[in-house]
Each structure stands twice: as structure tokens, then as C-alpha cells.
Amino acid sequence: MTPVIEVAGLTKRFRxxxxxxxxxxxxxxxxxxxxxxPNGSGKTTTIGMLLGIITPTGGAFRLFGGGSSTELHAxxxxxxxxxxxxxxYPYLRGVDNLRLVARVKGADERAVHDALDVVGLGKRKRxxxxxxxxxxxxxxxxxxxxxxxxxxxxxDEPANGLDPEGMREIRDIIHTLADRGKTIFLSSHLLxxxxxxxxxxxxxxxxxxxxxxxxxEITTGGEVVELEAADVGALDRAVREFPExxxxxxxxxxxxxxxxxxxxAEVNRYLVERGVYVRHLALRQRSLEDVFMEVTGAGxxxxxxxx
Amino acid sequence: MIWIAYRNELTKxxxxxxxxxxxxxxxxxxxxxxxxxxxxxxxxxxxxxxxxDSWDQILTNDVEINFIFAGVVLVLLVANEFQWRTxxxxxxxxxxxxxxxxGKLLLIxxxxxxxxxxxxxxxxxxxxxxxxxxxxxxxxxxxxxAMGGVILAMSGALALALFVSLAVRxxxxxxxxxxFYFVALENLVAGGLVQLSDAFRPVVRFFPMALFNGAAxxxxxxxxxxxxxxxxxxxNGREPLTLFDTSVLWGAASGWVAVLVLGAFLWFRRRDL
Numbered sequence: 001m002t003p004v005i006e007v008a009g010l011t012k013r014f015r016x017x018x019x020x021x022x023x024x025x026x027x028x029x030x031x032x033x034x035x036x037x038p039n040g041s042g043k044t045t046t047i048g049m050l051l052g053i054i055t056p057t058g059g060a061f062r063l064f065g066g067g068s069s070t071e072l073h074a075x076x077x078x079x080x081x082x083x084x085x086x087x088x089y090p091y092l093r094g095v096d097n098l099r100l101v102a103r104v105k106g107a108d109e110r111a112v113h114d115a116l117d118v119v120g121l122g123k124r125k126r127x128x129x130x131x132x133x134x135x136x137x138x139x140x141x142x143x144x145x146x147x148x149x150x151x152x153x154x155x156d157e158p159a160n161g162l163d164p165e166g167m168r169e170i171r172d173i174i175h176t177l178a179d180r181g182k183t184i185f186l187s188s189h190l191l192x193x194x195x196x197x198x199x200x201x202x203x204x205x206x207x208x209x210x211x212x213x214x215x216x217e218i219t220t221g222g223e224v225v226e227l228e229a230a231d232v233g234a235l236d237r238a239v240r241e242f243p244e245x246x247x248x249x250x251x252x253x254x255x256x257x258x259x260x261x262x263x264x265a266e267v268n269r270y271l272v273e274r275g276v277y278v279r280h281l282a283l284r285q286r287s288l289e290d291v292f293m294e295v296t297g298a299g300x301x302x303x304x305x306x307x
Numbered sequence: 308m309i310w311i312a313y314r315n316e317l318t319k320x321x322x323x324x325x326x327x328x329x330x331x332x333x334x335x336x337x338x339x340x341x342x343x344x345x346x347x348x349x350x351x352x353x354x355x356x357x358x359x360d361s362w363d364q365i366l367t368n369d370v371e372i373n374f375i376f377a378g379v380v381l382v383l384l385v386a387n388e389f390q391w392r393t394x395x396x397x398x399x400x401x402x403x404x405x406x407x408x409x410g411k412l413l414l415i416x417x418x419x420x421x422x423x424x425x426x427x428x429x430x431x432x433x434x435x436x437x438x439x440x441x442x443x444x445x446x447x448x449x450x451x452x453a454m455g456g457v458i459l460a461m462s463g464a465l466a467l468a469l470f471v472s473l474a475v476r477x478x479x480x481x482x483x484x485x486x487f488y489f490v491a492l493e494n495l496v497a498g499g500l501v502q503l504s505d506a507f508r509p510v511v512r513f514f515p516m517a518l519f520n521g522a523a524x525x526x527x528x529x530x531x532x533x534x535x536x537x538x539x540x541x542x543n544g545r546e547p548l549t550l551f552d553t554s555v556l557w558g559a560a561s562g563w564v565a566v567l568v569l570g571a572f573l574w575f576r577r578r579d580l
Contacts, residue, residue, distance in 0.1 A: 048579070048580075051398070051399045052398060052399075052403075052404075053395045053398050053399060053579060053580035054579040054580070055579060073403055076399075076401055077401045081399045082396075082399070083395065083396070083399060084392075085392075087391060087392040087393050087395065087396035088391070088393065088396070089319060089322075089391065089393055090391065091322060091323060091324060092319070092322055096318070096322065099318070100315045100318060100319070101400050103311045103314065103315060104308075104311055104312075104315070104397070104400045104401045104402055105400065105401055144400070147400075148401075
């Protein structure tokens with residue numbers, strides 16, 4: 001089956017800085033593909049190149065198998081996308097903003113109202129865009145991506161700035177789109193959101209692709225142990241010397257260690273022998289956040305906005 | 308698709324309060340100006356405001372007002388697209404950069420039509436009130452040429468506004484740059500060059516706004532009006548303007564319009580959104 005997105009050696013340089021550096025990946029039909037990375041890692045630049053608003057300085061990509069400029073322009077008619085914050089005309093009503101999009105996408109008036117109903121803006125469609133809350137703006141952006149019944153939906157940080165309820169709503173909408181057979185390319189730095197939503201992920205940092213796999217594959221291999229002690233420094237030093245340890249990071253008062261094989265009794269005995277007494281010791285499933293921290297080394301430098 | 312892009316531009320313009328405020332203010336100025344002409348003509352036998360004698364007043368008097376209002380509206384309709392990031396979203400939604408640009412380009416004839424039609428209709432309405440029946444329909448080739456000249460001049464001023472909007476990508480600064488060039492910069496540069504050497508005098512005549520203003524001058528097309536102007540200047544002991552040959556003037560002005568539009572397009576296409 002032809003990949004929906006096929007990227008080979010894609011590069012974008014701004015003068016001497018490589019915002020995206022020789023990345024390659026593929027998104028197959030029906031996947032919900034999470035594109036992960038800290039702020040400034042090159043996610044939006046990559047999507048911008050796929051959408052034709054940023055010109056690559058190297059490499060190539062195909063959308064629906066087409067790579068020439070004519071084919072890409074035709075392919076983009078099959079894509080619904082929103083980049084960074086929702087971009088609409090502030091003085092136009094929500095429904096009028098969608099009508100502009102619908103004309104370009106070849107969708108009819110009914111599709112406009114259907115999309116507004118799907119995202120729950122049916123009752124506020126006659127309000128100006130500038131009067132919308134952030135959550136409503138995000139939902140309008142999702143409605144716009146649905147215009148023309150696209151086969152590929154690209155969403156860049158769709159849950160940015162939303163409260164938990166708003167995030168849940170966005171997640172539900174994404175699942176609704178996935179249930180309709182759409183391929184979804186989702187960029188985010190909200191790891192737990194991606195883990196709950198996506199089937200596949202790619203991790204990018206400083207413009208370089210670090211890993212690509214299914215969520216299942218990426219979260220298997222190794223077990224995660226959470227530890228807490230009065231002296232976090234001593235605990236950290238001791239855990240790092242434990243033979244089975246693959247990686248260690250500090251998460252607030254806790255140490256989170258990924259181990260090849262974790263036997264809690266053995267870990268506890270090892271720590272007591274070194275004079276470290278834990279007040280919390282627990283084994284849990286390896287999460288996408290754990291993998292992300294290991295791969296990017298973010299835990300060693302503080303997590304920033306990646307959480 | 309170009310029709311869709313243009314239709315979207317019309318929708319955005321029709322819903323834009325700033326457009327209506329500019330348009331109503333422009334129409335009000337035209338109304339007051341021509342009302343004054345009409346009342347003065349009624350009050351004084353020395354003054355006339357009737358057709359076909361007053362076509363020059365209707366078409367070309369204070370024509371800079373057309374440039375300014377239409378230019379301001381164009382800057383608002385183009386430069387804001389970058390601040391709101393809607394230009395980028397339009398391309399994401401499926402317009403090519405070329406289609407987006409053509410949609411904006413088509414605003415130039417649209418705005419020329421709207422602003423010229425408004426001013427002409429208001430002027431004609433007042434002039435007709437003082438016109439004897441039977442004379443009103445008299446439009447000569449001179450009037451047609453003058454109207455063509457104003458259209459060309461407005462095309463130039465708006466092409467410059469489009470260029471600046473796409474280059475600056477920010478409404479306030481774009482408006483300031485366009486207005487500064489329109490009002491002062493070209494005159495300052497031309498004046499400086501002529502002071503430097505008289506050899507620059509023929510060169511500065513080919514500067515864009517010099518040509519656009521020349522194209523909008525009624526006496527360019529009416530030899531009688533030019534002769535009267537030369538007489539007036541001679542009586543005042545001043546040197547009259549030397550007019551271009553109309554075909555040279557229009558050719559050069561059209562060339563500047565093409566350069567500005569092409570420059571705007573290339574600049575827009577080259578830069579990321």
C-alpha cells in the first residue's frame with residue numbers, strides 16, 4: 001500500500017541552523033501518527049514543508065505517492081490541516097470562516113454545518129471568531145480540517161492551551177476522525193495525550209529524527225521503577241550503579257529508572273546495603289514519556305514544556 | 308480555483324468593517340466636494356459645474372484621494388493576512404501561492420472600479436442637476452482618455468501598495484512605508500538628484516509616482532486645457548510642466564505597474580509563509 005506520507009532526507013536550513021536535518025519517515029494509511037518533540041525541535045517546520053508553506057532546502061517527500069509540485073498541489077486537496085494556533089479571520093463569524101475553507105475544498109454548505117455540529121459549535125457558529133474561547137478556536141480549526149472529507153488530517157499541537165475537558169473533547173474528535181478511516185498526523189509535546197491517542201510515533205529533537213515505531217513497540221522492552229527517598233542525591237547515585245539500569249532521570253522528588261529486568265526486592269536490598277532507605281518503590285509499565293525522556297535525554301536537563 | 312480565490316477575497320472585503328468605514332468616508336468626501344462645486348456654480352455665474360464642461364473636475368480633481376483610500380483598503384486586505392497567518396492557512400487549505408496572489412491581484416481592478424464608480428456617479432449626479440437636457444451624454448475621446456489615465460494611475464498606486472504589503476507583511480508599517488513613498492520619498496529622492504545634477508531631470512520624470520500622477524492629469528489629454536495652463540503659468544512668470552507624449556507616458560506607467568506586480572509576486576513566492 002502506498003504510504004500517505006513518505007519523507008526522505010528532508011532538510012530545512014535557516015542560514016547555518018538546521019531546523020530539520022535529514023529526516024526520513026513514512027505514515028501508512030489509517031495510522032494515527034504522533035510526531036513528538038520538544039518546542040523548537042522542528043515539528044512545525046516539517047509539517048510546514050509537507051503543506052507547501054515552507055520550502056525545503058534538501059531531501060524530498062511524497063504525499064499519496066506524488067512528489068512533483070503538480071502532484072503535491074493535487075494531493076494537498078486531500079489533506080485537512082491546521083498549523084500551530086488556529087488561523088482564521090477574526091472579524092468573520094465562525095460559519096463564514098468555514099465557508100471560505102469549504103469553497104477552496106469544494107465542500108458544500110451542508111458540510112459546513114455538519115462539521116460545526118461535529119465539533120459542538122453549532123450554537124455559536126454566528127459569533128465572530130475573535131469572540132471564541134481558545135477551546136472553541138481549536139474546535140473550529142478541527143472543523144476546518146474536516147472540510148472536503150480529507151483522507152489525511154494533519155494537526156499541529158491541537159490541544160495547546162486547553163484545559164483537561166478541552167483536551168478530552170479534542171481527543172474524542174480525533175478518535176471520531178480515525179473511526180471514519182482518516183489517517184491522522186498529530187504533532188504534540190503532550191506525551192500522555194499522544195500515548196492515549198496515537199498508534200505510531202516518531203520522536204524528533206533538534207531537527208533530527210531519533211526514533212520511529214508503533215506505540216506498542218516503543219513502550220515495550222525494559223521496566224520502569226519509581227523510587228523516592230529522603231536523600232534524593234544519594235538515591236540517584238546508588239540507582240545509577242545498579243547493574244540492570246538502562247537509564248535514570250529525576251522527576252521532582254522521585255527517581256525514575258528504566259531497567260532491563262526489575263525485581264523490586266532485589267532493588268530494595270541493593271539500596272539498603274548502600275545505606276539508602278526508600279519510602280516509595282513501585283514498578284509500573286513503561287510509558288511513552290519514559291521512552292521520550294530516555295531518547296532525548298530531557299530528564300537530564302529538566303523537562304521544560306515536555307510533560 | 309482563481310474564481311474561488313477571488314470570491315473569497317470579495318467575501319472578506321464585504322465583511323470587513325475597515326473597508327466600509329474607508330469607503331463611507333471616501334464617499335462622504337466626494338459628496339461634500341461635488342456639493343460644494345454645485346452650490347458655487349448656482350451661486351456664481353462665473354463658476355460652472357455641468358456636463359460635459361466639468362468632466363475634468365469629476366474625473367481628475369483631487370484624484371490623490373482615490374489613490375489614498377483605495378491604497379489604504381488594499382494594504383488592510385493584504386498585509387493583515389500575514390499577521391493573522393491566514394495567508395498561510397489559505398495555502399494549507401488548498402490554494403496554491405499563485406492562486407492566492409491572483410486573488411489579491413484582482414482586488415486592484417475591483418477597488419479601482421468601486422472607488423472610481425462612486426466618485427464619478429456622485430460627481431455626475433450633481434453635475435447633471437446643472438446640465439441642459441441633451442448635453443449630458445456628451446463624452447468625448449478626451450474624457451475617455453482622461454478616465455483611462457486615472458485608471459492607469461490608480462493601478463500604479465495600488466500595485467505599489469500590493470508590493471509594499473507583501474514585502475512588509477505587517478499592516479501598520481506597510482501603510483506607513485506606502486504612504487511615505489507616495490507622499491514624500493519619491494519627491495525627496497527626485498529633488499535630491501536634480502539638485503545634484505540637472506542631468507537627472509529627465510530620469511526623475513520616469514519615477515513611478517511621477518508617471519502615475521502624470522497619467523491622472525486631465526491636461527495631458529486636452530490640448531485646450533494644457534494651453535490655458537501654459538498661459539496661466541506664463542502670466543505668473545513660472546515655467547510650465549512639459550508633458551509626455553501620451554503613448555510614452557502610458558507605456559512607462561504600465562511598465563512600472565508590471566514591474567511592481569511581478570516584483571510583488573516573486574517576493575511573495577520566494578518567501579516561506
